[in-house]
Amino acid sequence: MAKRTIGYFLAIVGAVFASQALANEDAPITGTVESKCVIFTETQGVYGTPLASRLSTAAADGGVQPIIRYDVALADAFKGKITFPSEFSSSPSLTDTQTFTGNVEVHSVSDVGMADYDTNKITFNNTHEYDLTVAGTTKFKISSQVDYGNSKPFPAGTYTTLVNAECIAK
Amino acid sequence: MRIVILAAALLFSFSAAAHEMTPAYLKITPSEVTDVYATEISMLNRRSDVDYYQISVFDGEWNRLPFASFQRLFKLPYSKRKSIKIYFQKEVANKVVYVCTKSKLYKGAGTFVSSRICSKVKR
Numbered sequence: 439m440a441k442r443t444i445g446y447f448l449a450i451v452g453a454v455f456a457s458q459a460l461a462n463e464d465a466p467i468t469g470t471v472e473s474k475c476v477i478f479t480e481t482q483g484v485y486g487t488p489l490a491s492r493l494s495t496a497a498a499d500g501g502v503q504p505i506i507r508y509d510v511a512l513a514d515a516f517k518g519k520i521t522f523p524s525e526f527s528s529s530p531s532l533t534d535t536q537t538f539t540g541n542v543e544v545h546s547v548s549d550v551g552m553a554d555y556d557t558n559k560i561t562f563n564n565t566h567e568y569d570l571t572v573a574g575t576t577k578f579k580i581s582s583q584v585d586y587g588n589s590k591p592f593p594a595g596t597y598t599t600l601v602n603a604e605c606i607a608k
Numbered sequence: 609m610r611i612v613i614l615a616a617a618l619l620f621s622f623s624a625a626a627h628e629m630t631p632a633y634l635k636i637t638p639s640e641v642t643d644v645y646a647t648e649i650s651m652l653n654r655r656s657d658v659d660y661y662q663i664s665v666f667d668g669e670w671n672r673l674p675f676a677s678f679q680r681l682f683k684l685p686y687s688k689r690k691s692i693k694i695y696f697q698k699e700v701a702n703k704v705v706y707v708c709t710k711s712k713l714y715k716g717a718g719t720f721v722s723s724r725i726c727s728k729v730k731r
Contacts, residue, residue: 475632476626479720482657483720598720602722602723605725606708606728607727607728
């Protein structure tokens with residue numbers, strides 16, 4: 439009788455552990471990848487001063503080109519628009535004209551399908567618009583140069599301009 | 609001058625930072641108030657140089673549309689996520705195409721990049 443009771447007990451305990459083991463095996467891990475576009479500022483820009491009258495992000499001029507990364511989780515769902523600076527967002531008082539020039543180019547890509555992004559981009563004013571047709575990562579580098587009127591030296595102080603990076607769902 | 613520019617800018621030069629907004633495609637649904645419609649966005653701020661973001665709403669021609677939200681200009685500390693409800697009047701809800709968030713930068717902070725992400729209402 440006692441042996442039978444112990445046998446039932448062990449059977450029940452075994453069944454409980456077995457069911458737990460089964461439950462653990464079935465524990466689900468779920469995740470959702472949303473269709474999204476994320477804008478990363480990989481490198482903020484720095485102006486160098488190759489001339490007293492010029493600010494430039496070119497490495498040869500002592501500057502650093504800003505690099506912006508777009509991560510797109512869904513192909514052909516977003517447009518990337520990058521606008522290089524056309525004015526100072528902050529600067530010392532300036533009495534003469536400033537001439538802004540610049541460019542936006544693809545720096546690196548995660549997929550060969552992105553190789554034509556520069557060829558296919560639309561450019562208007564200072565804005566370069568890219569059709570992000572492939573899912574993955576694209577890095578863009580922006581160049582900016584500012585020349586002060588009549589080759590005058592820039593007044594001493596901190597100069598800041600803005601690159602506008604946009605990602606718009608299509 | 610060279611030193612001033614470099615010092616201010618180098619502080620922000622070499623750090624990856626991100627502006628993230630979901631979903632890419634929004635749904636506008638009736639809210640709990642009659643004739644008021646709503647949608648919801650989720651924001652994640654991984655830009656350590658940005659504390660504030662601003663919401664804007666546009667139609668298909670990029671004309672601004674009126675909307676209501678408790679957080680039109682909202683603070684979102686670094687690495688924090690926030691869900692925001694946006695409300696529209698019935699006649700506006702039919703015109704909404706883009707809902708955008710834009711980073712707000714401190715003047716003279718040396719920040720070089722302003723970011724804007726726009727989600728779309730697909731009809």
